[in-house]
Each structure stands twice: as structure tokens, then as C-alpha cells.
Amino acid sequence: MTSFSTLGLRAELLHALEEMGFTSPTPVQEQAIPRLLGSDHDLVVLAQTGTGKTAAFGLPLLEEIDPKDRSVQALVLAPTRELCVQITGDLERFSAQLPGVNPVAIYGGASIREQIRAIQRGANIIVATPGRLLDLLGRDNILDLSRVQVVVLDEADEMLNMGFQEDLTSILSATPDNKRTWLFSATMGREVRQIAKRYMHGTEELQVGERNAAAAEIKHQYTVVHSR
Template sequence: MKTFSDLGISPKLVKGLTELGIINPTEIQEQAIPVLLEKPTDFVGQAQTGTGKTAAYGLPMLELINASKNHVQALVLCPTRELAMQVSKQLFKFTKYSDKIFSETVYGGAQIDKQIKALQRPTHIIVATPGRLVDLMKKKVVDLTNVKTVVLDEADEMLSMGFKKDLDTILSALPATKNRWLFSATLPEGIRQIINSHLSSNAIKIKVSGKNVVNKKIEHKYILVEDADKLTTLLQYLKFKGKERGIVFCKTKNTTKTLAKQLIAKNISADAIHGDLLQKERDKVMRAFKNESLRILVATDLTARGIDVEDLAFVVHYELPSQDEFYTHRSGRTARAGKEGMSLAIVNSKELKQLRFFEKTLGISFSQIRQK
């Protein structure tokens, strides 16, 4: 099995990775890193969420930064505020033992004046949501003339959130860019248009198969129950887990709201994030969850994108997702930084078919917990 040193990553970055428990590269990291380090290139990496894409582009990007030059040299575009913050946090952790590389995170829903002030400090990397970066460009308060590397992270999500025009604006304003790296779980027509318009015709393309994407340190289990017994089963499981913390996933915001209220009524420290929350309300819930005053977070798939909370022992699928990509993303919220975790599906007899589909497409195996 290859190591990050084998891929060309410098000893100081490897030391930081080792401390995080990241020892062996994932498939997308193993394939992408040597290509991105070899020479300036345009690149398309197709891989599901949860496969380690941040390190796949982040490590080569960090290797290419000249820390002695205090101007913006790299740009990472993300669909959500949470993912942008998570990327910045990971880049910071990677560089614990290397030269000081400074990044700033800019996103909508926060005071732009504070972000403008922050960008006046030495900055090597900007991690941004497209809309806020365009706002900063219009105000002429961000200098992108020396950007040599631009990364589109979760490009399909940015497209589905209506950022195509902003992406075109940003990419058209980066004539000096030598590296344009696009990472996406899927390649719909809109993404292909961006590739054709803004990446060179000889861009290197790598696709990682779905069966290799799930973290091997996650244990997958299920409990078979009738719909009417799902809440009771969840309560029993949470009681069994003691004080351990986790996320419970639902498909709809209405179920998310209802379930959170039901858990609170049973004296469980829980709250929900869903699409109806204002950003400040969502921030309040996430702060409480991260500082451990909340034990359980109830979430929908979209609102959970970019959540990076350490030491989550489990995730529960109260309702199964419709896509294998969502299952990968959900289960990947546990077993972070080399630790082990549990992914539990509470399913009815009709949902068993979906479980078998996930087993086949993701190359995983579910074991049944039989209720006493």
C-alpha cells in the first residue's frame, strides 16, 4: 500500500497528516496527487463526497505555494459556507509542521467589511463561496492577478445551487492560472460546459469507482422495524450509546423538525438543521453541537454538507437516502481522522431493497442488529 511520501508529498506535510491519523492515501488521492504535482495542468476528478478530495487537491496546492510571497496564489471555490470553513480548517491542520501558509475564508451571510479587512492581511489561499467572491471582485478589494491554482470543489453542487454565472465570471477573470482543478461527484451538462469553456482540451480526467469510496473504518448495521416503531427503536439505541454523540439523518425538513421535537420531549439534548433556518439560527445550532452542549443533531442531506465535527461515534439513518452518494456522505460524518465509527440504518421491510442496492454499489456489507 502506498504512502503520501511515495506520492511526492514533503516530509513536513506528511508529519502533519500522520498526527491526524491519515496514513494511507485513498484512491482519488493516490491517482490525483502525483498528476497535480508533476507539472501545471488542468484536471477533472470525478469522485463521490467523502472520498478524501480535500487532501487530493489540498496537498498538491500547498506544495505549490511560495510562503515567502505575501499574495494570493490559490483559490478554492465551494458550494456552501460550511464546506468552505471545513476546507480551510483541514488546510490549516495539514500545515502544522510546514512553512506558515495563510488562508482566508469568505462566504455570504457574514459581514463583508470584516472579510475585506481580513483579506488585507498576508493571504496565500482564499477559500470562497462563488457569490461572495464575485461581490468582493466587484468592490475591487481582492487581488487575483497572481492566482496560479484554482479549485472547484463539489462543482456539481455549486451548479445545482445556481452558481454557474458566478463561476463563469470568476474563471474568466483568472487569465494567469496555470492549474484549473475541478472535482465533482457527477458531470452533468452544465459542468461539461464549464470544462469546455474554462479548462484546456487536454485536461487530465480521472474517475474513481463508487465501490471504493466508503471509509473502511465505518461499521454498517441495520435494525428492521415497522414504521410505527422507528422512534422507539431510535430512543433505545440512543440510550444504549450513553453520552456518545452523533447525527440522525432524515430525507425531509418536516421529518427533521418533528423528530428533533420528539427527541427533546424525551429529554435528549438535540436540535435540528434544515432549509427553513436562517443562517444565524443554523450557526447557533452548529455552535452548540460543536461545543458539545448538544448531543444529537438531526439533519437533512443538503444542510449537513460540509459539517466537520470531531469525535462523532455514530450516524443514524432514520430515513434512508435515495442515492448511494448521500449514504457515503452521511456515513462519512463519523470515523473521522482515522477513528472508527458506526452507521446505523433503521429500516422497514420495503427499505431493505435499498440497503442491498447500497451494498452492491458501494462494496459494503450491512449486519443486522436483532432486537430482543
């Protein structure tokens, strides 16, 4: 059985994983982490929700962050507030042994002033929904993405299904051309391919599990509602 210690992660991250009770990587973590650590290429990862994608991109992302640099070095885009909060919490726990790493969640339905203050205190990782992030980018001297080294598009297909294509285009245009882009998606439809073609370079693709198959750990339920 593969262990996290064989994937090339630093000791501080391994210790945090041990404290969190992580014993062995899931298939997407086992395959994606070494690829993301060992290559400068952009990467498309096709894997279902519930397969451990947050650690698959979050751990390599933390390897890229300079804790002494308070500028925004990494940007994670996600479709929903709930996913932003979850990803930010996971990044905080993964980086518990890395003082200076400061992920901040940016999403609608919460105080934008509090989020601005959190950014100004020194957020080197932003985890955001596209709409709220675009709002902040439209304000003067609030958010600078010119030093972003890595962009993660998590659940890219869901963001596009929710109508965020124009927002994603505007946001990605505000980031450096030489950044690395990691796209995680359950499906690879036409719109996802268009985003990858336009904004990703030297792209590699990793498929984990069957294409468009649901994660084995997820139970599906449905309710039949009869019309009156």
C-alpha cells in the same frame, strides 16, 4: 498498502499528516496527488463526497504555494459556507509546518469587514463561495486574482445545481489564462462539461470509483412524511 510518503509530498506535509493521524491515502488521494504534482495539465476528478477529496487537492495545492509571497496564489471555490470552513480548517492543519501559508475563508452570512481585513493581512489561499467572492471582486482594491496559479472547483456539480454558473464564469474570467484548474465533481453533467471546455486546457480526467455511485462510508437515511 500505499503510504503518503510515496506520493511525492514534502516532509513538512508528511509530518502534519502524521500528527493528524493520517496513515494511508484513500483511493482518490492515491491517484490524484501524484497526477496533480507531476503534471501541468488541468485535471477533472470524478469522485463522490466523503472520499477524501480535500486532501487530494489540498496537499498538492500547498506544494504550489510560496509562503513568502502574500499575494493570492490559489483559489478554492466551494458551494457552501460549511464546506468553505471545513476546507480552510484542513488546509490550516495540513500546513501547520509551513509558516507563512495563510488560507482565508470567504462566505456569506459572516462579517464582510472581518473577511476584508483577513485578506489585507496577506491571504495567499482564498477558499470561497462564489456569491461572496463576486461581491468582493466588485469592490475597488480589495481582492486581486491576477497572480492566482491554481483554481480548484470543489463539488462543481453542486455549485452549478445551486445556480452559480454566471458567478463562476465571472470569477474565472478574473483569473489568469495560464493558471492550472482542478475540477472535482461527483457527476459530469452538461453544465460541468461546459465549464471544463471553456476554462480548462489540455484537460485530463480521472474517475475514482463507479460513476455516480455513493461513497461507501456514507449512510443514507430517509423519512416518510404522511399528508394530513
